[in-house]
Amino acid sequence: MxxxxxxxxxxxxxxxxTEPYWIAAEYRLVESFGGTWNDEHAESLVGNPLLVSAAYLREHGRVDLPPEEIVDRLLDEVIQATTERIVxxxxxxxxxxxxxxxxxxxxxxxxxxxxxxxxxxxxxxxxxxxxxxxxxxxxxxxxxxxxxxxxxxxxxxxxxxxxxxxxxxxxxxxxxxxxxxxxxxxxxxxxxxxxxxxxxxxxxxxxxxxxxxxxxxxxxx
Structure with a gap:
């Protein structure tokens, strides 16, 4: 057929x-742990499994949290943003x-x-x-x-x-x-x-x- x-x-x-929502959430999370982030880092995460992205944030953004908690924090922000305004x-x-x-x-x-x-x-x-x-x-x-x-x-x-x-x-x-x-x-x-x-x-x-x-x-x- x-x-x-x-x-x-x-x-x-x-x-x-939603990618701008994810990127904004990444910046806020990294900065809250005193790390630095940039668009090149953010773009490297596009399309990745979330736990893979979380491991990257731990390594490159100095986010000292378990990967599962990193994912939960990012998801909470993106869901909130999507609920308020979906594009x-x-x-x-x-x-x-x-x-x-x-x-x-x-x-x-x-x-x-x-x-x-x-x-x-x-x-x-x-x-x-x-x-x-x-x-x-x-x-x-x-x-x-x-x-x-x-x-x-x-x-x-x-x-x-x-x-x-x-x-x-x-x-x-x-x-x-x-x-x-x-x-x-x-x-x-x-x-x-x-x-x-x-x-x-x-x-x-x-x-x-x-x-x-x-x-x-x-x-x-």
């Missing part, structure tokens, strides 16, 4: 512009609405934890996402393929007939390793071209017909 079976969405920086990435809401109307299932695939993913999903119409795959549910984070393979399994679909949408190198690597058709939409960090990788400036002009076409093109190769 060449038909698009599902669309798998990264969250931070892809669905919603959807261009084209996302229209694309999600088209997919829902076409009865094409969607999953959120994020290294953020379930409490933040739920806070984002709750601001969308019911039934927008059929599954939330989050970092606290996985044993291996991006760029390992586990996250995207888990999403495909939960939806009962073939990952090679899924489109995955990402904004980070780690996320792209995860989706590609799972066999998905991958769209990269840059946000905070640069995405490099690679064979089979689709890079778009935004999703503003992307609809269901385009996503179906990307899957059909892959199958035809």
């Amino acid at each position: 060449t038909e698009l079976q599902a669309v798998l969405w990264d969250m931070d920086g892809t669905l919603v512009d 959807w990435r261009p084209g996302v809401l229209r694309c999600l609405a088209e997919l829902k109307a076409a009865a094409i299932p969607c999953a959120m695939v994020t290294m953020s934890y379930l409490n933040l993913a739920t806070a984002v999903a709750d601001q969308l119409p019911p039934g927008t996402f059929q599954s939330l795959v989050t970092g606290d549910q996985l044993s291996r984070g991006k760029p390992d393929p586990e996250a995207y393979l888990t999403a495909a399994r939960r939806l009962g679909v073939d990952p090679t007939r899924c489109v995955a949408i990402e904004d980070s190198p780690a996320g792209l690597g995860s989706a590609e390793a799972a066999g998905c058709v991958v769209i990269g939409v840059p946000n905070q960090v640069r995405l490099e071209p690679a064979p089979g990788r689709i890079l778009l400036p935004t999703l503003e002009n992307v609809g269901v017909a385009d996503l179906r076409g990307y899957v059909s093109e892959r199958v035809a190769l």
